[in-house]
Structure formats: structure tokens, C-alpha cells
Amino acid sequence: MQPLLHLDNVSKRYGAVRVLDGIDITVADNEFLTILGPSGSGKTTILRIIGGFEGIDGGRLMFEGRDLSAVPINRRPFNTVFQDYALFHHMTVAENVGYGLKVRGRPKAEIAERVAEVLDTVGLGTLGGRYPALMSGGQRQRVALARAIICEPRLILLDEPLSALDVELRAQMQRFLKSLQRRLGIAFVFITHDQEEAIALSDRIIVVNRGRIEQEGAPEELYRRPRTPFTASFLGDNNLIPGRLAAVDGRLCTVDTAAGRLDATVDGPAPAPGSAVLLAVRPEHVRLDADPAARDGLPADVADVRFLGANVMIELLTPALPGAVIKVRRLADGAVAGLRPGASVRLGWAADDAALLQAAP
Numbered sequence: 001m002q003p004l005l006h007l008d009n010v011s012k013r014y015g016a017v018r019v020l021d022g023i024d025i026t027v028a029d030n031e032f033l034t035i036l037g038p039s040g041s042g043k044t045t046i047l048r049i050i051g052g053f054e055g056i057d058g059g060r061l062m063f064e065g066r067d068l069s070a071v072p073i074n075r076r077p078f079n080t081v082f083q084d085y086a087l088f089h090h091m092t093v094a095e096n097v098g099y100g101l102k103v104r105g106r107p108k109a110e111i112a113e114r115v116a117e118v119l120d121t122v123g124l125g126t127l128g129g130r131y132p133a134l135m136s137g138g139q140r141q142r143v144a145l146a147r148a149i150i151c152e153p154r155l156i157l158l159d160e161p162l163s164a165l166d167v168e169l170r171a172q173m174q175r176f177l178k179s180l181q182r183r184l185g186i187a188f189v190f191i192t193h194d195q196e197e198a199i200a201l202s203d204r205i206i207v208v209n210r211g212r213i214e215q216e217g218a219p220e221e222l223y224r225r226p227r228t229p230f231t232a233s234f235l236g237d238n239n240l241i242p243g244r245l246a247a248v249d250g251r252l253c254t255v256d257t258a259a260g261r262l263d264a265t266v267d268g269p270a271p272a273p274g275s276a277v278l279l280a281v282r283p284e285h286v287r288l289d290a291d292p293a294a295r296d297g298l299p300a301d302v303a304d305v306r307f308l309g310a311n312v313m314i315e316l317l318t319p320a321l322p323g324a325v326i327k328v329r330r331l332a333d334g335a336v337a338g339l340r341p342g343a344s345v346r347l348g349w350a351a352d353d354a355a356l357l358q359a360a361p
Helices: 043-051 093-103 108-121 137-149 167-184 195-201 219-224 229-234
Strands: 005-014 017-027 032-036 058-063 078-081 155-159 187-192 204-209 212-217 239-249 252-257 260-265 276-281 287-289 298-307 311-317 325-331 344-348 354-358
Touching: 005 043, 017 043, 017 058, 017 212, 032 043, 032 195, 043 078, 043 155, 043 187, 078 137, 093 108, 093 137, 108 137, 108 167, 137 155, 137 167, 167 187, 167 195, 187 195, 195 219, 204 219, 204 229, 212 219, 212 229, 229 239, 229 276, 229 354, 239 260, 252 276, 260 276
Parallel strands: 032 187, 032 204, 078 155, 155 187, 260 354
Antiparallel strands: 005 017, 005 058, 204 212, 239 252, 239 276, 252 260, 276 354, 287 344, 298 311, 298 344, 311 325
């Protein structure tokens, strides 16, 4: 099936700096796609290219099989929601929302009817006469969304729109965004550096780093089966243990590490035996045994215990892996209540919970 949008081998330079290096991105109809990466990774440049705010130096921007690379902003069937909302503060909410239809010359009665419908959709049906300065951050964000959807775009671009909100309001807006996208059936391209936000909202995530795509896939796939060291470390906490690949049997791999031979699993082709690799183990997958009589697993000492509300993060030092700090996440219940720095424990993990990665050259 032809994608709704396709960035085909797109490159972009600012002077001598290459900010996008031949990236290839597709967006499906009705999809919530998140482009995730750190500051300077190129994610905002991608959004600006799609929206028409930036040109490209190579490649094509295809929309339903038509090249939009040279099409101006006002002729692209997309709308953008910016981080700072970009509302007109001298206009009421209704005037802000209806502005796009007004510049298109639509009749006043049609504009009023559509504005009322869209404000009801975003939960602001009674606030059309209010001015943005008298509204909360979450309400202003909904006004910006209403203004973006009123002209019925095929795709909405969202440039870190929730970053200025406090934690509780941000969580509310995340739920609202997801629900709104489902109800509208419009493709959303969402830009963020917040890993938890990306996981919570997305149908698919594209991880970008230094102008290149590191990995893409469903949130659970990227979290559980990262394929690069960057994805493993950027998308949530991970324990990365270096070694050399000793043997491969199907998905099961044996790795020589400082702690001896450890097992891991690989999705897709495995590196060649002898290759430098990493075992990636999420903190919640590390087994912890505080029984003094325990003999299974690697011996370790508790270095730190941090209370994080519902969870506790435990940091361990083990002589089997000199210099490594192993992180363990557990529910903040009685099972970890007695752990203190200096306590002796045993740690381990299942082979299926250790993803094998090719080490960076």
C-alpha cells in the first residue's frame, strides 16, 4: 500500500553541517508517528521540511505519490501545532480557531458553525469568547489543536507541543491527544525528546540521532528489542555489558564477558563470532536475590537505593564486572524495603531478557 507521506532519501545541510543524511521515512494514513531524538538530532528539521518551512538539498518529499518538495506552505494539506502555541492574543478563541477558514474566504455562517463543532471536539465549547491570555496552558494548547484541525488537513505536525506544561497537565494532554487522533482519523507526526511520552502516544516511533535513523518500530519493539547501542541507552534505562560473541544457535547467543560466558538473544542476523557486542538488559529484568544463602547469579553489593514513588531504583556493584553499575528497578514494596547500601545480593537475568547488540566501532 502506498504511504500517505514519504521522505525519500532526504538530505539537508546548514552550511557545512549535514543535519539530515539521506533519511527515509514513511507515514501511514491515520497513524500516530513519533520522531524521537535528543537536541540536535535533526527531528525538528524533519518536521520543518514536511511543513514546508525548510527546503531540502537532496531526495524527495512525496505525498500520495506526488512530489511536494517545491510546493509552498499554504498549498500543503498539513497543519502545524507549535511548542509556543502561536496564538493571536488580540483575538478571541473563536477568532483564532476560525482564522484559517476566514483567509480561505469561507462564509461567516459556515465559519461559525465549524468553529463551534471543533471547539466541542477539543472540549472548549463554552470558551469561544475568551482571550488566550485568560486561559491555562492546557486550554491554549487545545485552542492550537482546534485551529490546526478546522481546515481538515490530511496530516498534523506537532512540534514538542507539550514541553511547556507541568507534569500533571502534560499527562492529561497526552491522553487527550491520543484520544483526539483516534476520533479524527488524521495522521499525526509528533516531535519529542521525551521517551516516556513517545512510548505512551505512538503507533510507531522513529529514533533519530545525528541526522540518521537509528531504529523504527512499535514502542514495545523498540523498548524490548533495541538494535543499536544508542536506541538501547536513549529509550529508557538499560544495562549495557560489553563482550565478544562466542557462538550462535538460532536466536540464542553466547557471549564472553568479564563475568564469564553469558547468554543473550538476537533478532535478525547475528554478528560474526568474535565481534565486539553488548548485552542490553533493562533494569526491571534483572533478578535480585538478597538471601545470604543464595548461590545462583553474580555476587554484588548494593551501592545506592533511590525511592522513585511507585518504584525503587537499586544500583549494584559487582566484582565480576569491574567499573559497571548495574541498575535494578523494583516496585516499592516489602521485597526491597530492607535493602541498604552495602548489602550483599546475587543478580542475574533470563537469556530472553538480554538483547544482543553490535558494539559501536
